[in-house]
Amino acid sequence: MQTEATLAQSDVSELDLVKRCQAGDTEAFDELVTRYRTRVFGMIYNMVHSEQDAWDLAQDSFLKAWKSIGRFRGQSSFYTWIYRIVMNVTIDWLRKKKIKGGDAEFDDAIQLREIDPASKTVPKTEALPHQAMERDEIRARIEKAIGQLSPEHRAVILMKEIDEMQYHEIAEALGCSIGTVMSRLFYARKKLQGLLRDVYENV
Amino acid sequence: MKTFEEKWTAWLDGQLSGRELSEFEASLPDKAAAQAEKAEAKKLGELLKRELSAHPLKNEEFFSHQLRERIVQESGEQRRGRARRSPTSSWWTIPRLLWAGTASLAVFLICTVFVMHQERPAEESQYLTQILNARVDPVVSPNATVSIFEVKQDRVTVLWTEGLQTLPADYAAK
Numbered sequence: 559m560q561t562e563a564t565l566a567q568s569d570v571s572e573l574d575l576v577k578r579c580q581a582g583d584t585e586a587f588d589e590l591v592t593r594y595r596t597r598v599f600g601m602i603y604n605m606v607h608s609e610q611d612a613w614d615l616a617q618d619s620f621l622k623a624w625k626s627i628g629r630f631r632g633q634s635s636f637y638t639w640i641y642r643i644v645m646n647v648t649i650d651w652l653r654k655k656k657i658k659g660g661d662a663e664f665d666d667a668i669q670l671r672e673i674d675p676a677s678k679t680v681p682k683t684e685a686l687p688h689q690a691m692e693r694d695e696i697r698a699r700i701e702k703a704i705g706q707l708s709p710e711h712r713a714v715i716l717m718k719e720i721d722e723m724q725y726h727e728i729a730e731a732l733g734c735s736i737g738t739v740m741s742r743l744f745y746a747r748k749k750l751q752g753l754l755r756d757v758y759e760n761v
Numbered sequence: 762m763k764t765f766e767e768k769w770t771a772w773l774d775g776q777l778s779g780r781e782l783s784e785f786e787a788s789l790p791d792k793a794a795a796q797a798e799k800a801e802a803k804k805l806g807e808l809l810k811r812e813l814s815a816h817p818l819k820n821e822e823f824f825s826h827q828l829r830e831r832i833v834q835e836s837g838e839q840r841r842g843r844a845r846r847s848p849t850s851s852w853w854t855i856p857r858l859l860w861a862g863t864a865s866l867a868v869f870l871i872c873t874v875f876v877m878h879q880e881r882p883a884e885e886s887q888y889l890t891q892i893l894n895a896r897v898d899p900v901v902s903p904n905a906t907v908s909i910f911e912v913k914q915d916r917v918t919v920l921w922t923e924g925l926q927t928l929p930a931d932y933a934a935k
């Protein structure tokens with residue numbers, strides 16, 4: 559698994575940073591946040607499909623990590639450890655949202671249609687308008703399909719396919735067995751294959 | 762023992778090897794269909810990776826700044842919380858009150874037992890002295906001896922007198 563830590567080209571090891579955090583050094587924690595914030599945000603966004611919610615949940619996850627950093631024993635990588643916090647926070651949030659009945663449609667999918675095409679705030683991309691539209695449609699289809707999975711299945715497929723995590727890392731992050739991870743992957747793939755076959759066959 | 766789902770997933774991800782791989786592939790009823798599904802799963806993975814990977818965090822520095830602020834705020838609240846709790850906490854916490862009560866009761870019981878223990882011999886001693894002094898007159902009965910035997914648990918006291926010349930008529934052991 560390639561993490562931002564390996565890309566960071568930093569001389570300071572992750573474990574040193576964690577030890578400094580445990581001694582109350584907020585600058586060390588800031589360094590860890592800088593290393594993982596994009597990846598954590600991306601994972602949460604793919605789970606909840608709303609930038610604002612993903613931002614808030616990423617904030618909550620890092621804050622929770624800061625509060626409980628004293629309990630980190632270094633038995634797993636910091637990335638796996640924080641992923642466990644991220645997954646707990648996000649899955650809890652998704653469950654509560656479902657109970658409240660707010661799981662009908664992704665927020666950003668709604669926002670996408672509400673943007674005025676003539677608006678000056680429409681982001682400029684290099685793709686041609688029809689290509690961008692096509693890509694948005696594909697993305698919306700994928701997000702809708704992922705939205706039909708349970709939070710646990712969603713987490714497993716995203717960690718495996720997007721973050722390329724190993725089974726044991728996913729199991730650690732979700733607090734379940736490797737067998738459960740493999741079983742969830744099986745059903746998540748089957749479901750997505752059924753929902754997105756025309757997309758990946760025609761793209 | 763792995764389930765079919767676990768073996769299938771491991772096979773799709775190229776995690777089976779050697780004997781396990783050959784056994785699993787031999788158990789597939791339609792190997793061509795399975796290979797087609799494997800290719801589909803690969804395409805699905807590629808699609809997800811391509812479409813979902815690039816979702817950048819905008820305003821990264823503001824994200825970190827906001828988090829720093831929240832950490833400072835939380836730390837301040839924790840300190841204030843501790844400070845608020847400290848004046849209300851006193852020496853007389855519930856466990857300490859219990860200990861103090863138990864200790865007081867124990868001291869009271871010890872004192873009571875001690876006082877009762879002290880009182881009884883005084884009564885007996887006074888009683889014996891009364892007999893020795895008032896009833897056994899050395900002039901009248903020079904060789905008289907008086908012994909007292911007591912069994913406390915049976916509440917029995919035996920007064921043994923010897924050598925008395927006379928026993929006063931009005932004397933009656935109570």
